[in-house]
Amino acid sequence: MSRFRDIAWWVCFIIAAVVLQAAVPGLDVLTVGLIILLQERDYKNMLWLLPLFILLQEGMGTRPFGAVIVWYAAVMALFKMGRWLFEVENFIFVFLLSACLGAAYYGVAWLMAPLQNLPFDVQGTMDTSLIQAIFVPFAWRLLVATRHWNTDDLEK
């Protein structure tokens, strides 16, 4: 994918992610972008995209700064661990990673609530974790397909 098309793809992704996050409270769409960056080992783009993702999530959130860093660190750690055991394209990997991400989402919220002196809504967090776990594999597949389609189109 050419540099320009790549950046255009990421800008479109960020706009769509912000709009989708406005529609579904608590959902993190940018996580899928981070997973794609890890999957493609695209560390050059990660250098500017990861700080941007963190700033966006911290900016639109209401918690003190820090929780998103823990959450994205958990996403990266889980992805690395998963890739160590499975192939990235494997269905079990996608399924397990999504389930672990759902659990990590709940875990981070539970961990940060007393640290930041905020009330912890068990039911609400559970619901959002579940939505997050279900959302990730579908969005991941869809976005990977658009990236492949983009590349194929360019090669033709």
Added chain:
Amino acid sequence: MFRIGFQELSLVTLRRLLLIAGVLLILFLGMYSWNQRTHVLDDLGARLGLEITGAVLSPVRSVQDAAENMWSRYFDLVGVREENERLRQKVDELEARLLANGEDLAELKRLRALVQLPVDQSWRPLGARVLAGRMGPNAVLDSITISRGYSTGGRPGTPLVTHLGLVGRVLKASAHSSIVLLLTDPSSRIAVFSQQSRAPGILAGMGTGQRLEVNFVQRDADVKPGEILITSGLDGKYPKGIPVARVLHVAPSDYTQFLAIKAEPLVDLHHLEEVLLLEPTGAPQPLDPTEAPKEFVGPPLPGPKTATP
């Protein structure tokens, strides 16, 4: 042989991983405590992240509005003639009612002057559009995002209302967008009193979809279900007299010496589209120069001592 080698490799890897994790944890905690003291990263997130979010959402909302308007206009055209006739009838009716109410209005003005209700010039209303509700994994508080920031009248602490009543106050702001803490959030506390019985209390949010609680209302207070709670202004955060909630249930508390009062917000916080920000103008409340100083009510003045047997 291979097994031992694998184990050795695993131990080395594990030790290295633990070391990296430890260093990262220390770095994170250092950054976290530094930010708690200085709020530099909080400000950076609000100024940059929230600003980009607002910049993305504002045109999206404009396009959505335009599409909705076109759609509704098309359907409106179908019944526009009937509606026009109905509205004309209503205008006639309202004009007649306005004439009849002229006397009531004059009476209200007189009564206001009589009870000296403050004509508050210290707050200036500013319209704002609701861009979104809670957004992202970091939005744990009950909040909304609006289209005004600190450079356009939405500074942190600014109260928000609709024509029905109080919505909340600005929690954090970027230049052109801000996040508003709704009155239903568990961390929201508002000084109120009941409109009829004038019993003071503190209105506390209990979370989305939950009823509000009014704390610290004396047991002998004559608060009734259906009564409206208005801001008392005693907390210094909200102007006095804004309707906030309606009392649903009143009973003596089982655990405290106060009343246990449940209430519901007057504003439908799930379907907000436009809101009004009450920006403090800094102008002092006007005082009537002809007003005589109020009589001081306190302990009795010391009189001549009487001899005791």
